[in-house]
Amino acid sequence: MPTGNEPKSLGLLALAGLQPYQPGADEEYMNEAQTEHFRLLLKAWRNQLREEVDRTVTHMKDEAANFPDPVDRAAQEEEFSLELRTRDRERKLIKKIEKTLKRIEEDDFGFCDQCGIEIGIRRLEARPTADLCIDCKTMAEIKEKQLQG
Numbered sequence: 409m410p411t412g413n414e415p416k417s418l419g420l421l422a423l424a425g426l427q428p429y430q431p432g433a434d435e436e437y438m439n440e441a442q443t444e445h446f447r448l449l450l451k452a453w454r455n456q457l458r459e460e461v462d463r464t465v466t467h468m469k470d471e472a473a474n475f476p477d478p479v480d481r482a483a484q485e486e487e488f489s490l491e492l493r494t495r496d497r498e499r500k501l502i503k504k505i506e507k508t509l510k511r512i513e514e515d516d517f518g519f520c521d522q523c524g525i526e527i528g529i530r531r532l533e534a535r536p537t538a539d540l541c542i543d544c545k546t547m548a549e550i551k552e553k554q555l556q557g
């Protein structure tokens with residue numbers, strides 16, 4: 409996974425108008441209040457990404473004016489292809505967010521896919537689509553690096 413487009417934790421919480429979640433002393437992990445917190449966070453993030461995708465499409469339609477100058481046209485094509493790549497990443501991210509929202513509905517959110525332990529509120533606030541705990545994620549990254557040589 410590239411690290412360039414990791415969401416910034418404060419950015420996401422601020423985007424959703426949320427404060428970092430403070431669980432009570434004997435609060436159960438992923439109770440109703442917690443899952444609601446993450447549902448709001450994921451939806452705010454998804455909506456922002458959707459708006460960005462829409463904005464680009466509109467922008468590209470407006471800008472698709474015919475530039476008579478081939479140099480201008482080439483520059484515009486390059487700009488478009490860069491934007492399209494960014495949008496493609498965002499669309500994939502939107503899909504992942506929707507998958508995560510579905511897991512919340514199915515009561516299957518917040519636990520590591522590999523070892524089953526709690527991923528943790530702080531980690532999920534920084535990266536709500538995380539499906540591995542920090543240890544398993546670190547191991548997966550090390551293995552990936554080794555495979556790449």
Ligand SMILES: [Zn+2]
Nearest residue numbers: 520523541544
């Ligand atoms: Zn794990």
